Amino acid sequence: MQDVLSGLRIVEGSAFVAAPSGGMTLAQLGADVIRFDPIQGGIDYRRWPVTENNESIYWHSLNKGKRSIAVDFKSPEGRELLTQLITAPGDDCGLFLTNFPAKGWLADEKLRVHREDLIYLNLTGDRHGASALDYTVNSRLGLPYLTGQGQANEPINNPLPAWDVIAGQHIAIGLLAAERQRLRTGKGQFVKLALADVALATMGHLGYIGDVMVNQMARKPIGNHIYGTFGRDFKSRDGGRVMIVGVSANQWQAILKVTDQTEAVAKLGKKMSLDFDREGDRYLGREEICILLEPWFANQDLAPLTAQLEAAGVCWGKYQTVSELVATDPDCSTENPLFEEINQPGIGTYLMPQNPLSFTAADRGPVRPAPRLGQHTDEILADILGLSGSEIGRYHDAGIVSGIVSGIVSG
């Protein structure tokens, strides 16, 4: 945790990746983020990867640094408690984030009765409020047809739920922007965000939509090349592989120099009537350029090869599996201040990241693990809602709230 946002409090009712990662971003920057869940856990509480005890590494990874309150919000009393929590008074409170439907007791007008300057951010699947997931959004965008070699017109899905992660960051931005405005105008507001719109907007920002509308371009899959410039993977003699990129003039010259192909590539450019000082022309000549470069990579082992790339200032990256990343990459270890080895109750000790932003005027505390479900129920009811010990006990007895439930819940 870094304390750049200390003092700010957000209540979160969420599931899956996007909304929880938005809340976690704010928690890792020092905000007090309170996630509420049903007593047995929400719909994402057993999401894979899980341990052999069916504890979710996924859930715990996405809820680091939050507090947890477990409430039966099918009951009217549970809803009343959460309504109080969401709309609790205070200048730095009154921010609510959810991907649950903004209907019934979670309708904006229902909550806003209790706090007029509430900042309420609601994430939906699409703009009509229908459900959509990263995978059903991604299929619509055309990217799976541009992935890989495009053999037999078979689309290839992205294993990274990129839209979820990007939406999570939008959520953090939306809350911070609305809170900034509230401080200046006194006004709260309802903020809407649809996962599908995040993806569509990004396709516009990256020029995909313009390329079709202005150029009538129907892009084809190009394997591991980079669109519009020079970049591709190359294999070493011992089966290693590197990604090489020559976007800038310096990067491009470094590639030619280290592979000793400056003259041969210049000759190729003349033959193809292309000017490889222009990155677009490097793209047009990419296959022929790669044929010239391949032998240099294929004729030596990975270690000496990458040492030369490094010395020559080539922009390169090694291909490795996730297991290799974890086992051997110093940047994925406590050598990198980004990471700490933390004990996650219920899971065990493993490497957990901070938020990658690093602030010189904020104190950097330890990475905080995820809460156990219901771990902070009593302290939240006492400290924020001001309930007495006997009142809290009554809610427990009635099954409306719960602390940590031990043992394994199947799901």
Added chain:
Amino acid sequence: MQDVLSGLRIVEGSAFVAAPSGGMTLAQLGADVIRFDPIQGGIDYRRWPVTENNESIYWHSLNKGKRSIAVDFKSPEGRELLTQLITAPGDDCGLFLTNFPAKGWLADEKLRVHREDLIYLNLTGDRHGASALDYTVNSRLGLPYLTGQGQANEPINNPLPAWDVIAGQHIAIGLLAAERQRLRTGKGQFVKLALADVALATMGHLGYIGDVMVNQMARKPIGNHIYGTFGRDFKSRDGGRVMIVGVSANQWQAILKVTDQTEAVAKLGKKMSLDFDREGDRYLGREEICILLEPWFANQDLAPLTAQLEAAGVCWGKYQTVSELVATDPDCSTENPLFEEINQPGIGTYLMPQNPLSFTAADRGPVRPAPRLGQHTDEILADILGLSGSEIGRYHDAGIVSGIVSGIVSG
């Protein structure tokens, strides 16, 4: 533009995707974002996709809503002007964002002399300050080996520069968080962010690192299945294709019901000793489940098929190319309030997105196109730096600043 951040000013010196998209996010939320560039344009000014006149759709898409000042910052006078601009006084100013090296005239201590409470965010490739691009970061993470069917151990790159986009959102969050803190403490600060750290942190947040460290799991590529739950693509009789997901119980039941496979799948579960009410078990039985479901999809055309999916409440998405998305999807048209058809000077009229966040307490103005390079040079020098017309003229004559350069610059 929405005016939720109106009043805030950020100066940006940037190139490529991450830093420009961070600035654009703030610009589309109403901040005054001033991008400075060399007089002939920066390293990304001709990045593909380009028009037939070599105008970059990419550059213009990533700089919507900003102001542009063109300055020769190889000259001492140009550096002095930009230093003044970056450190100009005012409560809502003094925020600087760059992915240029924080060295020389852009060293934090050089700039901070002029404004002690400057908020300076610097994006680097990796944490050591070395260059890295989305593609060279992605190869290290293991995701290319988990993409597609994994035939012959060939990694497949992601055509979406997801890490750049995610880093851009982190940049916006970092600036807003630091500005919030400055308002409360009076302190400015230097904020560091490395593209590689953004990617590594995300791998941690999504459970990839924990799955290796806790479970010793070496994931294999699984084609278009979703890890840990039920989801895959299915082909229709007429060559259409849909992505189907059954994460929640409701989604799963809807799939079984619409395909009329409830009983057959229950029988399969018994045979495999799996409980398909558990999403992890659905994942373990994914291949066998798909065999049962496939005929329903393969025996009908896409239109009636998707109508039934919709009616049954199945969570699904259609596969389409980018061209089909632009030509036929109502969400990628002005029917969606996210988009407007805007004339981009230099490029033409095409569909441009707003920021997908929608605020009820902020006025929604039109989507603003990108500036022409140098379009706002004179007004910025006059209004922010207080230069007189004759002083501005002298800078022009000396070639230190420039307005819009007409004609085509090759690059």
